Amino acid sequence: xxxxxxxxxxxxxxxxxxxxxxxxxxxxxxxxxxxxxxxxxxxxxxxxxxxxxxxxxxxxxxxxxxxxxxxxxxxxxxxxxxxxxxxxxxxxxxxxxxxxxxxxxxxxxxxxxxxxxxxxxxxxxxxxxxxxxxxxxxxxxxxxxxxxxxxxxxxxxxxxxxxxxxxxxxxxxxxxxxxxxxxxxxxxxxxxxxxxxxxxxxxxxxxxxxxxxxxxxxxxxxxxxxxxxxxxxxxxxxxxxxxxxxxxxxxxxxxxxxxxxxxxxxxxxxxxxxxxxxxxxxxxxxxxxxxxxxxxxxxxxxxxxxxxxxxxxxxxxxxxxxxxxxxxxxxxxxxxxxxxxxxxxxxxxxxxxxxxxxxxxxxxxxxxxxxxxxxxxxxxxxxxxxxxxxxxxxxxxxxxxxxxxxxxxxxxxxxxxxxxxxxxxxxxxxxxxxxxxxxxxxxxxxxxxxxxxxxxxxxxxxxxxxxxxxxxxxxxxxxxxxxxxxxxxxxxxxxxxxx
Amino acid sequence: xxxxxxxxxxxxxxxxxxxxxxxxxxxxxxxxxxxxxxxxxxxxxxxxxxxxxxxxxxxxxxxxxxxxxxxxxxxxxxxxxxxxxxxxxxxxxxxxxxxxxxxxxxxxxxxxxxxxxxxxxxxxxxxxxxxxxxxxxxxxxxxxxxxxxxxxxxxxxxxxxxxxxxxxxxxxxxxxxxxxxxxxxxxxxxxx
Numbered sequence: 001x002x003x004x005x006x007x008x009x010x011x012x013x014x015x016x017x018x019x020x021x022x023x024x025x026x027x028x029x030x031x032x033x034x035x036x037x038x039x040x041x042x043x044x045x046x047x048x049x050x051x052x053x054x055x056x057x058x059x060x061x062x063x064x065x066x067x068x069x070x071x072x073x074x075x076x077x078x079x080x081x082x083x084x085x086x087x088x089x090x091x092x093x094x095x096x097x098x099x100x101x102x103x104x105x106x107x108x109x110x111x112x113x114x115x116x117x118x119x120x121x122x123x124x125x126x127x128x129x130x131x132x133x134x135x136x137x138x139x140x141x142x143x144x145x146x147x148x149x150x151x152x153x154x155x156x157x158x159x160x161x162x163x164x165x166x167x168x169x170x171x172x173x174x175x176x177x178x179x180x181x182x183x184x185x186x187x188x189x190x191x192x193x194x195x196x197x198x199x200x201x202x203x204x205x206x207x208x209x210x211x212x213x214x215x216x217x218x219x220x221x222x223x224x225x226x227x228x229x230x231x232x233x234x235x236x237x238x239x240x241x242x243x244x245x246x247x248x249x250x251x252x253x254x255x256x257x258x259x260x261x262x263x264x265x266x267x268x269x270x271x272x273x274x275x276x277x278x279x280x281x282x283x284x285x286x287x288x289x290x291x292x293x294x295x296x297x298x299x300x301x302x303x304x305x306x307x308x309x310x311x312x313x314x315x316x317x318x319x320x321x322x323x324x325x326x327x328x329x330x331x332x333x334x335x336x337x338x339x340x341x342x343x344x345x346x347x348x349x350x351x352x353x354x355x356x357x358x359x360x361x362x363x364x365x366x367x368x369x370x371x372x373x374x375x376x377x378x379x380x381x382x383x384x385x386x387x388x389x390x391x392x393x394x395x396x397x398x399x400x401x402x403x404x405x406x407x408x409x410x411x412x413x414x415x416x417x418x419x420x421x422x423x424x425x426x427x428x429x430x431x432x433x434x435x436x437x438x439x440x441x442x443x444x445x446x447x448x449x450x451x452x453x454x455x456x457x458x459x460x461x462x463x464x465x466x467x468x469x470x471x472x473x474x475x476x477x478x479x480x481x482x483x484x485x486x487x488x489x490x491x492x493x494x495x496x497x498x499x
Numbered sequence: 500x501x502x503x504x505x506x507x508x509x510x511x512x513x514x515x516x517x518x519x520x521x522x523x524x525x526x527x528x529x530x531x532x533x534x535x536x537x538x539x540x541x542x543x544x545x546x547x548x549x550x551x552x553x554x555x556x557x558x559x560x561x562x563x564x565x566x567x568x569x570x571x572x573x574x575x576x577x578x579x580x581x582x583x584x585x586x587x588x589x590x591x592x593x594x595x596x597x598x599x600x601x602x603x604x605x606x607x608x609x610x611x612x613x614x615x616x617x618x619x620x621x622x623x624x625x626x627x628x629x630x631x632x633x634x635x636x637x638x639x640x641x642x643x644x645x646x647x648x649x650x651x652x653x654x655x656x657x658x659x660x661x662x663x664x665x666x667x668x669x670x671x672x673x674x675x676x677x678x679x680x681x682x683x684x685x686x687x688x689x690x691x
Contacts, residue, residue: 058627063597064599183618185617236581397553437550
């Protein structure tokens with residue numbers, strides 16, 4: 001019995017005394033403590049099974065490189081057809097004017113017309129003189145003495161085809177073909193041949209150079225840049241266009257050597273650049289000739305920067321490693337005259353203007369300004385320097401932009417006039433711009449005070465109208481991915497109601 | 500008042516009248532329902548015009564759904580199947596592989612698979628895609644724009660006042676017929 005005193009003489013309350021007593025009594029084993037964890041565990045298992053039976057979330061997957069098993073691409077010429085000349089029914093047109101290579105006779109994408117061009121077009125557009133089906137590609141035309149030269153690819157026969165068409169009606173005068181396997185890769189052919197009175201030079205998608213007689217199509221010589229110099233074919237195939245300078249054709253293999261001058265007559269190398277600029281990489285950009293400080297020179301945008309070499313012996317005059325585009329350098333440099341050279345590119349590269357200066361009888365470059373891609377940067381096409389301004393389509397957001405030579409934007413064509421990656425050029429004082437997706441040709445005034453559109457015409461189906469345009473004697477040659485057309489822009493022939 | 504009794508003849512007349520009323524009402528109701536359905540079908544819904552879209556990214560954030568009803572579509576006939584796809588890779592990738600650090604898509608919704616040299620196929624995982632348009636931007640600026648955004652009408656709530664449309668800076672949201680609710684990548688010329 002608890003009398004309120006413990007054995008050690010301290011006093012306890014009654015409740016505490018009762019608890020002590022209860023603790024001392026044995027309790028019935030109705031809910032053994034060992035069962036509770038079991039019940040809880042069973043509940044958890046049941047809940048887990050229920051949860052797992054519900055819709056499961058997507059598994060977390062690591063985004064890591066995949067080791068694809070890939071084969072080495074074959075760039076060798078086929079043995080089936082080492083080179084065949086095939087005559088066609090066409091006849092050269094008796095039409096003056098020429099567009100002898102990439103960016104025309106002045107290498108500036110500017111043409112002047114002897115006859116006035118229509119400044120208004122009828123609803124259906126200017127007359128289309130002819131249409132020719134092409135293999136997928138972006139190769140532009142060269143024009144000389146009533147002939148149109150273009151490199152094409154025949155997928156059925158697996159052959160590159162250097163084609164000569166009549167400027168009058170587009171019928172084929174001849175074609176020179178050779179076997180090679182090329183897979184679709186945003187088009188196949190994408191270069192413009194260079195032609196003079198005796199030689200025609202074309203670079204194929206896999207860097208095969210053929211020099212032909214421009215009248216007959218007979219082979220003069222050929223060269224395989226991969227075999228000869230170990231060239232690495234650029235992604236999406238070769239885009240560099242050859243340039244003819246005097247008796248030589250100038251080509252930049254971008255390997256060892258960086259650049260060569262090849263005799264048009266013999267196909268022999270006249271000079272090659274020194275080893276110090278070897279291996280800088282071939283790009284889609286083409287060589288820009290210019291003259292500064294009394295020295296004729298060739299400027300090339302390689303993968304690792306800009307190199308300028310002397311036209312007489314290929315010695316390196318200056319380099320500028322600050323201008324390089326990691327994915328693909330496509331536009332060519334634009335020489336602004338005097339001492340300034342303008343570069344632009346896509347892939348967020350923007351644009352830059354450098355000034356050439358002479359120091360201790362060497363040529364150096366000084367950066368004048370650099371533009372962010374939001375201000376200007378031509379992705380594929382080379383901008384046009386006209387007057388004191390630069391015209392070009394900037395990829396953000398694909399509007400025509402007019403810059404002054406300080407890099408200030410004077411105007412854009414606005415949101416309703418976007419041209420994507422389409423080509424553009426100037427004839428007289430008129431801008432011709434091709435929308436790359438819809439195949440719509442736009443005619444606007446090349447003026448620094450704003451975009452003044454005069455007319456537009458739906459001429460091509462599209463898409464991917466990326467090939468450079470060519471102009472001669474009032475005729476404009478343009479293309480989309482699979483068709484080349486010739487349009488008559490002369491005022492006397494356009495007719496129809498003004499738009 | 501004498502109570503009118505229903506004769507057999509009266510019964511037949513009553514049945515005839517009732518059947519006529521039911522037939523008439525049913526026909527009218529059916530026609531009305533059909534008309535309503537046709538009107539609903541021939542109404543308009545919101546869609547994105549790919550030629551106007553400037554890939555601002557608001558489609559991902561301004562839809563009233565938890566995950567946007569705007570998804571990236573891929574027009575395969577236009578795609579170049581490039582190894583170096585500018586819709587898949589960052590502008591300056593460390594390497595041309597599937598490592599997360601090289602990819603434009605923040606959630607890996609654009610998958611690529613090697614087909615044969617030099618081709619890779621790019622497929623949009625619509626369950627993951629939130630319509631952020633990063634891939635579309637890369638493809639449009641540097642490629643030919645075979646990747647483009649569209650409103651998925653099996654997901655869209657068809658709000659009368661679409662919140663994305665109200666916030667689209669390019670006015671790329673347009674009304675299109677409900678029975679033809681998608682705008683092909685090449686618009687009017689695709690079918691030619």
